[in-house]
Structure formats: C-alpha cells, structure tokens
Amino acid sequence: MSETQTKQSDASPPETTHRVLIGKVGLDGHDRGAKVIARALRDAGFEVIYTGLHQTPEAVAATAVQEDVDGVGISILSGAHNTLVPEIIEALEERGADDIFVFAGGIIPEDDIATLKDQGVRAVFTPGTPTREVIDFVRDACREQADNR
DSSP states (O other), X not given: OOTTOOOGXXXXXXXXXXXXXXXXXXXXXXXXXXXXXXXXXXXXXXXXXXXXXXXOHHHHHHHHHHTTOSEEEEEEOSSOHHHHHHHHHXXXXXXXXXXXXXXXXXXXXXXXXXXXXXXXXXXXXXXXXXXXXXXXXXXXXXXXXXXXX
C-alpha cells in the first residue's frame, strides 16, 4: 500500500449529516427568506427538506417525522406566529417527536419572541440576521441533540 493510500479502518468516520426541515405555514406566500436559509444550510452541509408554501402545522409535523429530521425551521411573515408555531410544536409532541427542535424566523415582534421561546421555540431569527448565525445555531442544536440521545 502506498503512502497516499489509507486502509478503510484508518479513516475516521464522516460526521453525521444532520437533516433540517424548513417550513412555510398558513397563508404566508413570501418564501424568499425560507429559500435563503434552506440554501445556506444546504451549502453548510445539512440535508434540507423544504415543504413549500401554505402548509398546515400538522403537515409540517408529519413531514418532519417522516423525514426523520433533527430540527424544524419555520419562516413566517404573516403575523400568525403565536398561533401556528405552537401548533407545530404540539403536533410534533402528539407524534412522539418532541426531541425535534424548532426554530423560527421572519417578521416576529420582539415582544413575541420570549413567548415563543416559553412555548418551546429554541431560537428566533429576525430580518437581517446573518445566515452564519442561523447555521451556527442549527449545527450546535443538532450536536446537542445527538449528545442527548
């Protein structure tokens, strides 16, 4: 065997690829931010599932379970975040998937962020947040989740 070749047993195993679902719920038809985040996460090495527009909380939760994702990111600009995001968390819990972390982004007033976090949202990103910040959060949340399993 030459110096440039290595035995399979000498190679370190690749890092687990983490899966993230990016969802758009309700009547909100603005998906540019969701697509930017989906692409940034994909380019950072995550497997990304994008639900497309006008999903129900139940559909997002069902897809998250079916796709065996580590986390769910919800993009919402419609103002319905206080209703729809908690419904996603509840739908995940009903499916026994409360280990899937949820984060949100979009037009979410500062006063509502604490309420969402109290309801189980791990992080909220508002317009202008650097994509690197979202990537770092998702990477850390996935690693933390893997350590707790």
